[in-house]
Amino acid sequence: MADEMKIGAYICKGCGIGDRLNADQLASTATRDGKAAICQQHDFLCNEDGVKMIQADIDNEGVNRVVIAACSRRAKTEAFAFENVTLHRANLREGVIWVRPDSDDQQETTQEMADDYIRMACAEAKYSKIPESSGQQGVNKNILIVGGGVGGMTAALEASKAGYPCSIVEKTATLGGATAQLHKVIPTKAPFADPQENPVAALVAAVEADDNITVYLNSRTTNISGAPGRFAADISTESGATQTKEFGAIVQASGFTPYDANKLPEFAYGKNKDVVTQAELEALAIAANGGAIKRPSDGKEVSSVVFVQCAGQRSKKEGHLEHCSGYCCSASIKQAMYFKDQNPDVETTIMYTDLRTPGAGGENFYRSGQKKGVIFTKSVVSEVVDGANPTVKFKDLILNEEAEVEADLVVLATGMVPNSGQPTRAELTIAENEDAASAKAGEEVEIRVDVESILNLDYRQGKDVPHMANGFADSHFICFPYETQRTGIYTAGPTRRPMDAKQAMDDAMGAAMRAIGEAENAGLGRAAHPRSGDLSFPSFRKEGCTQCKRCTVECPFGAINEDEQGYPVYNESRCRRCGTCMGACPVRVISFENYSVDTVGQQLKAVDMPDEFSEKPRILILACENDAYPALDMAAQNKLEYSAFARIIPIRCLGSISLSWITDSMNSGFDGIILMGCPSGDNYQCHFVKGSGTAQERMGKVGDTLQSLSLEQERVQTYEISITDIHKVPQIINDMATTIEQIGMSPFKF
Amino acid sequence: MSSMVEKYRNNFLKEVEANVEEGEWVKMCMQCGVCAGSCPLGKHWDHPPQEIFMMIRAGKRDEVLTSDSMWMCTSCYNCIVRCPRELPITHIMHGLANYAKRLGLAPKAQPTAWFSQVFWDNMMKKGRVNELKLGLSLYFKDGFVSGIKESLKHQKLGMNMMKAKRMSPMELFGGHGVKNAGDLQKIIKKAQEIENARIESYGK
Numbered sequence: 038m039a040d041e042m043k044i045g046a047y048i049c050k051g052c053g054i055g056d057r058l059n060a061d062q063l064a065s066t067a068t069r070d071g072k073a074a075i076c077q078q079h080d081f082l083c084n085e086d087g088v089k090m091i092q093a094d095i096d097n098e099g100v101n102r103v104v105i106a107a108c109s110r111r112a113k114t115e116a117f118a119f120e121n122v123t124l125h126r127a128n129l130r131e132g133v134i135w136v137r138p139d140s141d142d143q144q145e146t147t148q149e150m151a152d153d154y155i156r157m158a159c160a161e162a163k164y165s166k167i168p169e170s171s172g173q174q175g176v177n178k179n180i181l182i183v184g185g186g187v188g189g190m191t192a193a194l195e196a197s198k199a200g201y202p203c204s205i206v207e208k209t210a211t212l213g214g215a216t217a218q219l220h221k222v223i224p225t226k227a228p229f230a231d232p233q234e235n236p237v238a239a240l241v242a243a244v245e246a247d248d249n250i251t252v253y254l255n256s257r258t259t260n261i262s263g264a265p266g267r268f269a270a271d272i273s274t275e276s277g278a279t280q281t282k283e284f285g286a287i288v289q290a291s292g293f294t295p296y297d298a299n300k301l302p303e304f305a306y307g308k309n310k311d312v313v314t315q316a317e318l319e320a321l322a323i324a325a326n327g328g329a330i331k332r333p334s335d336g337k338e339v340s341s342v343v344f345v346q347c348a349g350q351r352s353k354k355e356g357h358l359e360h361c362s363g364y365c366c367s368a369s370i371k372q373a374m375y376f377k378d379q380n381p382d383v384e385t386t387i388m389y390t391d392l393r394t395p396g397a398g399g400e401n402f403y404r405s406g407q408k409k410g411v412i413f414t415k416s417v418v419s420e421v422v423d424g425a426n427p428t429v430k431f432k433d434l435i436l437n438e439e440a441e442v443e444a445d446l447v448v449l450a451t452g453m454v455p456n457s458g459q460p461t462r463a464e465l466t467i468a469e470n471e472d473a474a475s476a477k478a479g480e481e482v483e484i485r486v487d488v489e490s491i492l493n494l495d496y497r498q499g500k501d502v503p504h505m506a507n508g509f510a511d512s513h514f515i516c517f518p519y520e521t522q523r524t525g526i527y528t529a530g531p532t533r534r535p536m537d538a539k540q541a542m543d544d545a546m547g548a549a550m551r552a553i554g555e556a557e558n559a560g561l562g563r564a565a566h567p568r569s570g571d572l573s574f575p576s577f578r579k580e581g582c583t584q585c586k587r588c589t590v591e592c593p594f595g596a597i598n599e600d601e602q603g604y605p606v607y608n609e610s611r612c613r614r615c616g617t618c619m620g621a622c623p624v625r626v627i628s629f630e631n632y633s634v635d636t637v638g639q640q641l642k643a644v645d646m647p648d649e650f651s652e653k654p655r656i657l658i659l660a661c662e663n664d665a666y667p668a669l670d671m672a673a674q675n676k677l678e679y680s681a682f683a684r685i686i687p688i689r690c691l692g693s694i695s696l697s698w699i700t701d702s703m704n705s706g707f708d709g710i711i712l713m714g715c716p717s718g719d720n721y722q723c724h725f726v727k728g729s730g731t732a733q734e735r736m737g738k739v740g741d742t743l744q745s746l747s748l749e750q751e752r753v754q755t756y757e758i759s760i761t762d763i764h765k766v767p768q769i770i771n772d773m774a775t776t777i778e779q780i781g782m783s784p785f786k787f
Numbered sequence: 788m789s790s791m792v793e794k795y796r797n798n799f800l801k802e803v804e805a806n807v808e809e810g811e812w813v814k815m816c817m818q819c820g821v822c823a824g825s826c827p828l829g830k831h832w833d834h835p836p837q838e839i840f841m842m843i844r845a846g847k848r849d850e851v852l853t854s855d856s857m858w859m860c861t862s863c864y865n866c867i868v869r870c871p872r873e874l875p876i877t878h879i880m881h882g883l884a885n886y887a888k889r890l891g892l893a894p895k896a897q898p899t900a901w902f903s904q905v906f907w908d909n910m911m912k913k914g915r916v917n918e919l920k921l922g923l924s925l926y927f928k929d930g931f932v933s934g935i936k937e938s939l940k941h942q943k944l945g946m947n948m949m950k951a952k953r954m955s956p957m958e959l960f961g962g963h964g965v966k967n968a969g970d971l972q973k974i975i976k977k978a979q980e981i982e983n984a985r986i987e988s989y990g991k
Contacts, residue, residue: 341796384795384796384797386795392817403817404815404872407814407815407817408814408815410797410800410814412795412796412797412800412814412844413817413818413844414795414841414844414845415818415841433841433845435818435837435838435841436838436841436842436845436847440794440795440845442794442795
């Protein structure tokens, strides 16, 4: 595609565009200002005839930059899918005629809006290149599964069924993980009334019978380098023997570790042998083998048992778990049934504050427990007193009184700690800076971590996938479950969020699907969601790079490594094409073929700027293409009007905003700038995790720029927009127009 | 019966299941409190149904059976309609009241309990309720002086009812009843025998 660039502009007159706008004028704008070599008008561009017209120009006239002036870039994507060209959309329908009233006195400003969008699309075309592959790609169908519990085995069996060879790496000597230690499991089938047989034996047999699955026992992944499609993993056994294998994608099903009950001295754990954890009760039940369960201290058959829910969980106390582990209520009901099914006269009491039994059959199982005579008491246990029989002291929350009860055995529901490995470098730096007053801001601290890494990624950003609240591996639970901030690595089971065995197995199926998808995707050099299919990837101009490392630090996906000299090394298939590195680069050397500082910077410069006395201000809106831009489109579909002075440019992520766009637009005379990104913070909705948050931080510095230009602070505003904020977005634009009326036009109009 | 009730043990619950109408539902309560919130007389109850169910599970036998809470139920059925676990709460309340009365533990001065007995005795005599006598016994519930005062307060209403032939002073002397009231009494007696036998068998 080294050929001469040739822009073809195509103006659609359908959907009322032709009635509301002067198409001939648009065409002359495209050819005169936009330098389009060819410009054609059509009454119905997205129909077969219109598409053929464009294709003919591509084939016969050498058009390789296609500008379509019609509807939003989110509409008619199937019709306007041309190969070997770049595609640019001037949004005349949702962006102009649908948001402006159809009246004669508004005709002039509406036409100006449309003309500007044509200029902007042509400018973008001029500075875009056709994405070419990086040459890094190749299909590797092998899937690495870290963890041989029910989740890992399910993932392996599912991927194998789909024709993808799997390797399970299990650190212990046997498959089965935590579930293998259970007497029976929480029921997964209707009527959800009784504990169910443990599925581990059947799974292990299936895994062993499957030729497509290789199992490495007593093994760990001691190093993983590469990227989706070309991961190289060192699999080392305890004895130290290591082999390196190549994989296309990775599923991390590393499970959980039971919370250490020794941290709960108030419950006499460790002091009284008859105070046990749920895990220990499973061992007692296995030992009883269907007979009466005997207590540890003297081997007496248990005639009364109290279950203490939320032991060391859902508590903000130092050393306790803040989260709900999600499975313990059902597990306690199941364990109470071990006693009741064997002998209905055994007294079983479950002390809970909020009973939570997630899953389809959870409520039925709870009811079944009640029918079997398990007593449920809404109460908070304050203490377990040591004695021949432990005594449980608690407050009954229904009767609002302190009470106590003696039992042969007390079972603590202690919850799960995710096996998610080490925190990332960034997470550690923040934590260190927070505690150690000696650490200087920004300075990298040599960090020692007492947690063993699970994956041992050879990534600049850290050895494991980033964590979210309470140490669980980050996964975008709203939009993209299983997804981590490391492309091609999918978490499943309790390492991702608290859950029971059944949910972990369902989860593993999903993660296996995602892993397969990514192995294939990487083979084609395509981006994973949300820019699925994007072939572009970031590259940098080495001569200009100052080795500042901001791109490697700020990349939300750990896609960029550093070479010995500190230059960035891109791993195409780890990249999600958000452009956060581009926004981070202070010397603007990072760009994508179809998205760069210029593709946006030239668009805003292409806007025709009326002079200061025209009473026609210009408002630049940089809107995130994932949520804010669809919200604007939907506002248009609802015919909500907004100011004719707005000029909207969709961007990949707020994180990709280069500060130069802000200064350039101020310098070229824009009166106001609105940035629209996704909500950030703990409950972030940013599709690239950190983009909007990073942008918020960077925009903190815009104040200085404005001051140096002696401009009012109100001229630049950042908003967090959800996709549902359809009524809010036009309001924000109109408010900015009002603000400009009050503070006056920008003096920087030349 | 179970004098050895232990706290947070099943034995009182089992006693309730054996002796109280619909008592087997008590263990199914999930303590959501919708019944307590739905009861139009809730604020007059010492213990709303939710609490009664928890007290049964906590083994508070005396507190439950001597409580006047279940006697406050007016059978509006709001709780039954709303209970997400579909417990027949109204029936359980009456069942508990009934059981407490059988054991002689029901609170003596509780007006509903007292009135129920008066109603029953009145009705059993002739197979029909003698409204005049029932009304008067209600007026004179707290003694002769307050009875006179209460009657005089309703004097006008009474005179009007007599004028309209809705009430006859002659009812004071015997009053009318059903045909063969003796047969009805036999039927009721037999029913009581059957019920007593059933209770006996549960107690075992």
